[in-house]
Amino acid sequence: MQQVKPFNTTLKQHERSRRVLAIVGDTQVGLWVVRSLARHGLEVHAVTNTKDGQSAHSRYSASAWILDHKPHESGFDDEILTLVRQLDVGSIMPVSEGFHNRLISMRDQLDAAEVHLFSPSRDNFDKATDKDYVHQLCLDLEIPVAKGMCLDELMEAGAESTLQYPLVLRTRKQNVDAGKVPVKAAYARTLEELLNWHRQFETFADNVLVQEYHPGAEEHVQILMHEGEMFMTGDYIGEHHMPLAGGVTVQRISCHHPAVIDDTVKLLKALNWQGIAGVQFHYDPDTGKYIFLEINPRFSGGLPTVVMAGFEAPFNLWQSHFEPEKMRKTPYKIGLRSRILGGESNWFLGQMRRDELPPGQTHLGRFEAALTVLWNCGPWTKDDSFLLADPKPFAVDFRQMLKKLGARGHEIVN
Known part of the structure; x- marks a missing residue:
């Protein structure tokens, strides 16, 4: 393994339970996992994919590392256990499904090392990622589904x-x-x-x-289930996507639709879910009708929007295991808009090129698309990376944006 950021001793925590290995990749989702945990007094060691991982440049990461092995490779287990022992962490918090999948298979080894894994059970993970199973479960629960x-x-x-x-x-x-x-x-x-x-x-x-196909916009619900009940949710609508025909949400706005939340909770209760999940729907704002799309057994791609709107999902997830008695719900701001600068730039170029759209949608006029991008440069739209107290990740993201400008896809979760 390679250490790409030296240990910042000013962030050191003496209690092992307050030291976290966060496997976060290079992008904004992982960055806000690190920020959420560290801003609440945890010592967070980030695992990124490259030296340009945004978390490796954040003032909130105590150190940053690149693994030599990918989750499917034979040396991965030993490398993780070595890093866990070296940093003496009390828990691991992964972001991507690939890492969740592999680490779940390591749970017995991690338990033996007294390291808590913030991942669902093997049974729940496999059920949640099986669209056939979840589709039938929705039918049984009378949750609208295509x-x-x-x-x-x-x-x-x-x-x-x-x-x-x-x-x-x-x-x-x-x-x-x-x-x-x-x-x-x-x-x-x-x-x-x-x-x-x-x-x-x-x-x-x-x-x-x-x-x-069901018309409407993607609505994502980030939810934390604790002891069989909903602790808190944060939902948002994906306003812009890249690629245009269906991709990651590069601009979002926080919202709240009680019926969608109720069905999210009903579904996860039926799965006996514990921990974090991202549940996705198609929501038609004109009719209020919606259908279920899928469960993601991880943080949603719009986590920056969720945290900035008031739901500290990563920290609350940590609390749910180590100090549940201190968990507190916080107000969730409706109408908070945030964007990925590089993704939004490529969304604009996609509109200019007239890239494929989902059925029933039409391109904006070129002048209207340009005005939309310019309007969202105002302070009423947050940036997924920029934080005045932590500016370096935005500089890294801006450099990467220039390299990816013109790309027809935009990765958010690595």
Whole structure:
């Protein structure tokens, strides 16, 4: 392993329980995990993907490291255990599903080392990432969900009349070695387009979920379940995405829709969920109708918006294990808007290029798109990286933005 930021001894905590190894990657989501924990007095050691990881440049990280092994490689377990012993941490908090998946398999080893892992149980993780299972659970709970089936079943049943177009195609199970849809969402507006996708996905058609497309915006609910009950939620609408046809939310606005929250809690209670989750819906603001899309067993990509709006999800998650008696709910600000500068810049370029959009949506006029970007340069829109007390990560993000300018995709969770 490589240490890319020396240990800042001014952040040292003497209680082992207050030392956290945060496996956060390079982007804004991980940065706000580090900020949330450290601003509440924890000693946070960050694991990034590269030396340009934003958390490696944050004043809130006590040190930063790059691992030599990826989660699927044979040396990963030993490397993690070595780092845990070297830093003498009391817990590990991962961000991405790949790390969650591997670390869950290490839970017995971590328990033996008296290190708490902030990940769901193996059973809950596998259920939450199985869209078939969750889809059926929603039907049983009478939670609105799009009609759909696996691509291979659809082709066998007869693609001509089984589902109503347009259709959206997504990966059914993320945590498999092969057979993932190469985009977040693919669309079929006609039978011909569906057959074209089937030709591309035929070898793993059993891992492709096809559903009827529901209009509206993506609504994400970041939720912390504690002792079988909801502790707190923070939800937001994705206003802009990159790629335009379906990708990460590069501009968001905090919101609150009680019916969506109620169904989120109902679903997670049925799973006996403990800890953090990000639950995604499609919400139509014109009608108030919504459908469930998926559960992410991790922090949402819009975590910066959630924390800035008042829900300290990472710190509350830490508290839920180490000091639950001190957990306190805080006000959640509605209407707080934040953006990823690089992602928003590429959203604008996508509008200029007239990149593909989801069904039923239309491009903004070029002048209107430019005004939208300029308007959101005002102080009423927060930046996902910039913080006056912690400016260096924004400088790193700005340099990376210049390198990625013009890209047709934008990664937020590494």
